[in-house]
Structure formats: C-alpha cells, structure tokens
Amino acid sequence: MNLPNFPKPLARLVATLPSWPASRAFVAAGNLVAWPSLRELDWSHIAGRRFRVQVSDLGLNLYFSVHANGFRALRNGLADVTFTATAQDFARLALRLEDPDTLFFNRRLLIEGDTDLGLMVKNMLDAVELETAAAGMPVGMGRVVMKLRQLALH
Amino acid sequence: MPALLELICPAGSLPALKAAVDNGADGVYLGLKDNTNARNFSGLNFDAKSLAEGIRYAHGKKVKVLMALNTYPQPATLARWHQAVDTAATSGIDAIILADPGLMAYARKNHPNLRLHLSVQGSATSYEAVNFYRERFGIQRAVLPRVLSLPQVENVVKHTDVEIELFGFGGLCVMVEGRCLLSSYACGDSPNTFGACSPGHAVRWQQTPKGMETRLNGVLIDRYADNEKAGYPTLCKGRFDVQGETYYALEEPTSLNSMEMLPEMARLGIAAIKIEGRQRSPAYVAQVTQVWRAAIDAVKKDQAAFKPNPAWMAQLNKVSEGSMHTLGAYYRPWK
Numbered sequence A: 001m002n003l004p005n006f007p008k009p010l011a012r013l014v015a016t017l018p019s020w021p022a023s024r025a026f027v028a029a030g031n032l033v034a035w036p037s038l039r040e041l042d043w044s045h046i047a048g049r050r051f052r053v054q055v056s057d058l059g060l061n062l063y064f065s066v067h068a069n070g071f072r073a074l075r076n077g078l079a080d081v082t083f084t085a086t087a088q089d090f091a092r093l094a095l096r097l098e099d100p101d102t103l104f105f106n107r108r109l110l111i112e113g114d115t116d117l118g119l120m121v122k123n124m125l126d127a128v129e130l131e132t133a134a135a136g137m138p139v140g141m142g143r144v145v146m147k148l149r150q151l152a153l154h
Numbered sequence B: 001m002p003a004l005l006e007l008i009c010p011a012g013s014l015p016a017l018k019a020a021v022d023n024g025a026d027g028v029y030l031g032l033k034d035n036t037n038a039r040n041f042s043g044l045n046f047d048a049k050s051l052a053e054g055i056r057y058a059h060g061k062k063v064k065v066l067m068a069l070n071t072y073p074q075p076a077t078l079a080r081w082h083q084a085v086d087t088a089a090t091s092g093i094d095a096i097i098l099a100d101p102g103l104m105a106y107a108r109k110n111h112p113n114l115r116l117h118l119s120v121q122g123s124a125t126s127y128e129a130v131n132f133y134r135e136r137f138g139i140q141r142a143v144l145p146r147v148l149s150l151p152q153v154e155n156v157v158k159h160t161d162v163e164i165e166l167f168g169f170g171g172l173c174v175m176v177e178g179r180c181l182l183s184s185y186a187c188g189d190s191p192n193t194f195g196a197c198s199p200g201h202a203v204r205w206q207q208t209p210k211g212m213e214t215r216l217n218g219v220l221i222d223r224y225a226d227n228e229k230a231g232y233p234t235l236c237k238g239r240f241d242v243q244g245e246t247y248y249a250l251e252e253p254t255s256l257n258s259m260e261m262l263p264e265m266a267r268l269g270i271a272a273i274k275i276e277g278r279q280r281s282p283a284y285v286a287q288v289t290q291v292w293r294a295a296i297d298a299v300k301k302d303q304a305a306f307k308p309n310p311a312w313m314a315q316l317n318k319v320s321e322g323s324m325h326t327l328g329a330y331y332r333p334w335k
C-alpha cells in the first residue's frame, strides 16, 4: 500500500497559508512529537543553522532552526539549506520507507545550499531508531506511526 | 567448510546495521566517525556507543561485523589509525578491512589473532599481489576491484588460497579503485586520505531555469533536465564538453548488479558478495539485503536453474544510481 497523496483542494488551501504561522505550527508539532528522541543527538555543529523545508505540492515553506532545547520557527525567510520534496515523499522519508539517495536520483528530493549541513542532518536522522523515536512520542502517536509504516510496507 | 557466497552488507548507522542483520546479511561492514575509512561523511558512521551496540546486536544473531579501515594514514595522524585497529581488536570486530601495508604490519604485530581482509582500495588485481599480502601480512580475504572480468577473477582464485570477495551490487567507481585522482583534482582532498570522494562541503546543487545543476568546488559537472535521472556528484559521472559535444565522457551514472553471474561465482568458490552503500539509508540496506538474501539462497539451492527474478531486478533498479545497472567488467568480451 502506498501512502495517500495529499488531496488537491486541501493542497490549494494550504498553499494560501503564509509561512510564518505554518512554520510555528510545524515547529510546535516537531517539538512535541520528534524532539524527545532527537534531543540526545549532538546538535552542537548545527545549532543556529537555518533550515527550510519546501513542500513542493503544497506550495508550503517551513523555516526553522534547531537549538539545545528544540526547534525554533524563523520569520525572515532565510535558510542555509533547503530540502524540497512533496508531502508524500517527506512522509515516506520520515517513516523510513524511502531512501533519500533513491529519491534524489529520481529527482524527487532536492537539497540546495549548504550540502554538507543537509547530509549531516540526513545522516543524523538516519541514525535515530524509529522504534525509540516512536516510544518517545506522546501517548498513542508512536503506535500510529509504526502502524502507518507497517501498512505502507505491505 | 570454507565460506561460500556470504552476503556482506553496508552499515552507515545502527539502524542500517540492524536492517542488514534483520534482512539476512551474513556479515555487515562499518566504519568509525573519522577519516580512517572511505565513507567519511558528516553524521555518518559509528562512535564507541553505537559500535558496541551494533556488535552486540549482530553477534546475538550470529552475523559477523567487519570494520573498514581502508584509507591511507598520514604521518601526522598515524596514531588515529593505530587506535582504530586497537579498538577493532578489543571490541570484538570479526575482521578489519585494510588497504595500507603499514597498517597491516601494525595489526599483524600487535593483534596477531585479528583477521585481516584486503580492501578493494588496495587495488590488488593479480594473484601475485594477493599472495604477496598473504605472505607478508597473513591476510585471509581479498576484495577484488571491479575492473576484472570473471575469467580474470577465476585466474586469481585458482592461484591463491586467500578467500575472494566480489562486489555484487551498488555504485560503481570509474574502475581505477584506490587510484582515482578526479576528486583530489577538483577538491584538493584525496579520497584515499580524506576518506570521501566529492565531500559534501564541496558539493552544490541548484535548481535553475536551465535545469538542476551540480557543482563540485564551483566546477559545473552536470545539469539535469526535469525528467532526467540524477547521479552522485562525482567528476567521473559528469557530462563534459568534449570537442563541441556534451556527454558522459568517463562513465554514465549507473550501478553494478552482478546477480545473473551468481551461479558462475558459486562455481568459482567466491567466499563473499559485497553490497556497496555505507552512505545510504536503512531503507536501502533493508531492500537490497532482502533481495540478495533471496538470490543467494536460490543459487545455493540450485545453481543450474538459477535465474534472477524480474521482481528482484526491478527492486534493485529502483534504488540504483541512474536507475539502471550493468555487469561492469565481470562480463566483457575483451581483455
């Protein structure tokens, strides 16, 4: 089974959102769901670097940085490195269903700007165990994530 | 019984190692977080903690752990390589994969019980070379460079009692392994000492109106139209203007896939098949390990009837650089 595509009308609606509130919402969700399992990593080389996640099919831009205490939304639209992919491909990456190099070869993932920073983050995230990450998520969420992955694998 | 077609899979992280183990690898190979190995990319590889956990996990499932120490030490930092050998010996690594003869001598002298494998970076293409490393340093296995045709491999196998490991799948170098100067030329860092070809700090990708551009240290090495597959940002796989024509002047982005030669490799008594890709994600490792496990099991069951299953080939093509594959030098009519 594949993960579903983002419904078109919803995508059009999302595209009209300005990026600052969207970045803030994303960061709040990231701090809640992902940060517990990421806080152990050594972020010292990355603290303060500016990331942009461009969700191409939604026309959505998320700007944030990472600090010792979590993600922080950024307002000024500047980034050291930009990741571009569709919502579905980002979701497949997050669930460990897809290999980033494969997406890159197929032109479904683009890393612009500071490549080394992009690769470092990619490799650091690859080194996090999904089970551990899921266990650190708020009640119920982790189970949903593992279930989604199972469904998509079969 | 001597090893036959052991499946050796790449691990750039603990989840990748577990993916290899869980999907049927007989051995995994990994490196430390520094330039003592040839996949020295930011954020990749193992520290003391993940190494200990990786060895524990693999050994718990009877899977071997090999450590790549396949770069060439430099005088100022030699101690780092020696320490890495010591770490391997004391942490329970099953074999280390070396290219530098000085390091082999060190390992032999200080850890006589540690198994030594000759890395592909050692570029030994003849049985004389392989036997030399055996005589002097007691290596027990050699990984042959991907420049030999299968009859040439056979010639090596016939004249040595060193186990032979061949590459089965993954990215291809331009076929002068351990001796390529292209990345040094563009970036000033030799893959053999820095531990990476085309390191991230030198790579820039940019979407432009003309297409996606790849630059290495400022040098434009390729520009992809929207519908074109991309390759790794290495010089060998760039398109260049040669006498007014722009094309892949050295090599096309493509992956090695030698699966259809497995029966031949079994007949030759090849000890192990190596999968390339320590830089890749756990998802890749899981997919590729699964396919090769099935293929090797099928060959071992019935050599004569073996045929690569089209679904396996499609799965491998999907994760390939350039999304296609070649038999490389294993099959070529010329010598």
Ligand code: SF4
Residues within 6 Å of the ligand: B172, B173, B174, B175, B176, B180, B181, B182, B183, B191, B197, B198, B234, B235, B236, B237
């Ligand atoms: S430039 Fe190509 S052939 Fe040379 S080391 Fe890099 S990948 Fe290998």
